[in-house]
Amino acid sequence: MVFGRMAESVRRVLGKPGSVDVRPYQRLLDSIEAQEDELRELGDAELTARASDLGNADLPYDRGDLVTLCAVGREAARRALGERPFDVQLVGLMALLDGHVAEMNTGEGKTLAGALAAAGFALRGQQVHVLSVNDYLARRDAEWMRPLYDLLGVAVSWIGQEDTSERRRVAYTADITYASVSELGFDVLRDRLATDDADLVVPTPKIALIDEADSVLVDEARVPLVLAGAAESGDADLEMAELVRTLRPRTDFEIDDDGRNVQLTDTGIDVVEKALDGVDLYSEDDLSMLPRVNLALHAHALLRRDVHYVVRDGKVKLINESRGRIELLQRWPDGLQAAVEAKEKVAVSETGEILDSITVQALVLRYPTRCGMTGTAMAVADQLREFYELEVAVIEPNKPNIRADEPNRLYATREEKEDALVEEVAEVHKEGRPVLIGTQDVAESEKVAERLSAAGLECVVLNAKNDADEAAIVAEAGQYGAITVSTQMAGRGTDIRLGGSDMADRERVVEAGGLYVMGFGRYPSSRLDGQLRGRAGRQGDPGSSVFIVSVEDDLVVNNAPETRGFDVTAEGEITDPSWLRTVDHAQRVAEGQLLEVHRNTWRYNQLIDVQRGVVLEHRKAVLSDDLGDRQIAVDRAERHAELVEEVGEEEVKRAARLITLYHLDRGWTDHNAFLSDLREGIHLRFLGRRDPLDEFHRDAVPEFKGFLDGARARAAESFAEAKVVDGTIDIAAAGVKRPSITWTYMVHDHPFSTDFESIVGKVKNLGSPRQP
């Protein structure tokens, strides 16, 4: 205890408060370098042999082996990739091996540091999953590092959205597998529905090495991954979509300050009721009308085309908020998808039911050892500790960062902010200096691009509509004279080299001042701001950054609405420092809200996870150990014996397994639906000032009692009904039909203020008095 406190105070004196002391790693650097000459003399096969010698012990590495690993890794990278790892990369590697999150700036070479750490784990016989933010990076990094892994004698693979389960299974047998967090999550979810041992895909989790750790562990963690099964096609509610289109904002409906709720006003209720031939929306006789209106209104007023979704190939495609990318197989739940499809007049897709879900926490905490890297970890150090038991190690840059981060420029109106941006870009562009402009969403990126074009400034736009070209566009953003407008997605992943990807024009661009990053409005978190700024000034390059903000920005309006006045310059700029602080304050409020969402996701799911754990353990015994068969042999002894006689033991075991699994899974799906209904109902009780989480527990716990017995009883019944057809047991005839798994849902798991929950909250609000 005393030691712990002392260690903490030492850290506070020596480094950033709350970060890991990296000096013990730095002290090994001389010994590592001392091995360099000798290792250079070795042939490739000898180098590989040195690496494999490291496999003769278990984790963790002792001091001597750690030095050898770093030295061998450095030499292998030099030969295989033509890049000799910098000292700071080796320090990062050692921090990763110790299970920390290494904070390394953009462009410091995290990919290589991470690969060396992954190899370090793999050489000690531990399978590593490198979790990336998206498929593109998973594949790129695995392929990029492959020659290094080959030389170190470890096998690497990657997984992408389009891979079959066959290919996935093989990929997971490699020592090191790169996959996006969602692909991994869905594989885990699908495995939970496997009906045959041989169909399982994901091996026992050992080591998770998480790239862009804050993005994966914090931003993505607000939304659980949800797996849904196909049911029938939904209906397009075109009538409602048309009706809500005629409603007037503010008069007929009002949107809450935070933009997350919409409700009809009394006037709006009258308009709708009249348009629907005098129906009473709140009548107990017809409960279907109000939910229909609410869904259509939600789709109409809160979900914006080119912000929340795009329409491509006649389909509504969701944009992932934290990444600015299109999600291939995602949709909104509970009729909202169909409502948006009706709004956009495109064909309505199938509806489905939620089969299971997993939070990023639950997914990552399955791994006994976790580590990760990112450019922006300290800002979320508390969350990494609270949710993942991870500490941050701050790694100094290889070359000092000389980027000039200018103070925010604040304008009174959006109009003036736009003018200021265009003027500044024109100015900088004259010098040939490349500019990267970060915007908030697709619609804004297009608007900015239009304004620039109108001013004769040609630019390239990168957003969710052309994300396939992302890497190529970002890679060229450092070209002489380039102007690139992007959404959040340009924040990570691809290196921006001055003078273009081949650096042909580097000198001219350096002379002009390097890359100029302009944020067109602050993001909902300072980390996202930092990621954007970090695109400039990599590896000691010159560069600068600035954010151009307005008090009319959503961030400010939604989170720190102010009524006090301000003075402006002739250009509309507000220079009052207290107003600049208001913008910072607005961002902190937004960050606080996001943290609450994260925390709630976790709290609610902890209980669900406990119950799920019970089901999964039971399921495993049914899947691999014929538990279902043994139970049925007791519960329906006579029928069981008859069938064994008729079709043989193996066939009976197969049928018993499938029938039991079906009822377990069916029961779990129903239980999930119960839990989500419960949470929606709690929305109302919350208004009664009781602790919603307590309320949730009070009902969720007894409901689960008897779950396994219920499933067992239903399985026995189905078994009794099953008939023999052509020597096999026809389980379909006994009503056992599994859903086909087709997509994943975009669900915000926050019970009180998200889009989904709030509509459901209102839909549930049937019997209660009208909203004002």
Ligand SMILES: Nc1ncnc2c1ncn2[C@@H]1O[C@H](COP(=O)(O)OP(=O)(O)OP(=O)(O)O)[C@@H](O)[C@H]1O
């Ligand atoms: N030791 C090295 N020597 C020379 N070049 C290196 C070295 N390590 C990495 N690089 C190069 O630096 C560039 C940046 O590497 P990488 O993309 O891994 O950075 P990063 O830290 O992941 O940045 P980001 O935050 O953008 O993801 C790459 O072009 C890579 O080839």
